[in-house]
Amino acid sequence: MIGRLRGIILEKQPPEVLLEANGVGYEVQMPMTCFYELPDQGKEAVIFTHFVVREDAQLLYGFNNKQERALFRELIKVNGVGPKLALAILSGMSAQQFVTAVEKQEIATLVKLPGVGKKTAERLVVEMKDRFRGLSGDLFNTVSDLPRPVASNTVQDAEAEAVAALISLGYKPQEASRMISKIAKPGSDSETLIRDALRAAM
Structure with missing residues (x-):
């Protein structure tokens, strides 16, 4: 089991990061709420990971702390929720928004997430409520919105990258394009576009 990686960020392609640790490049998929927190390309990062082995693939999912990983692991125990849906x-x-939605039984909020229907939302509320008791620490701290440097890529590249990231999170191509076009602003990098699109969807 690969539980933690420390290395240099070689590439950032939302929602995936390529991290070099001891000469090996690890492709790690991360929730966008964690991806936003990563250092810049070329900097060192520490990522807590969850390793999934399937017949056709071996996948690494990454998180900024153990509590976020613990929440992910509890999510994938819910009937009908796999790693891809948990990532979405x-x-x-955010973790805080998810906890609030579950505790207040906000089914309407949960069904706005890609791949979450009414039955899945109801299961999340029922099954996750009791599991929050074992999760503590800085999991539920709100993430501050720090200004982020604008990437050097063009607006079209940033929008295309953002659309691709939303598709990988479970949105349909037409829906992803529509979401980005609604919030696109000149000078926005892909991370900003993804964050704004996901916020607008909620």
């Missing part, structure tokens, strides 16, 4: 859920809302 934690990309669409």
Whole structure:
């Protein structure tokens, strides 16, 4: 089991990061709420990971702390929720927003997430309520919105990258394009576009 990686960020392609640790490049998929917190390319990062082995693939999911990983692990225990859907859920809302939605039984909020229907939302509320008791620490701290440097890529590249990231999170191509076009602003980088689009969807 690969539980933690420390290395240099070689590439950032939302929602995936390529991290070099001891000469090996690890492709790690991260929720966008964690991806926003990563250092710049070329800097060192520490990522807590969850390793998934399937017949057709071996996948690494990454998080900024153990509590976020613990929440992910509890999510994938819910009937009908796999790693991809858990990633989409934690990309669409912060841990604090998810906890609040579950505790207040806000089904309407949860069904706005890609891949979450009414039955899945109801299961999340029922099954996750009791699991929050074991999760503590800085998991539920709100993430401050720090200004981020504008990437050097063009507006078209940033928008295309943002659309691709939303599709990988479970949105349909037409829906992803529509979401980005609604919030696109001159000079926005892909991370800003993704964050704004996910917020607008909620």
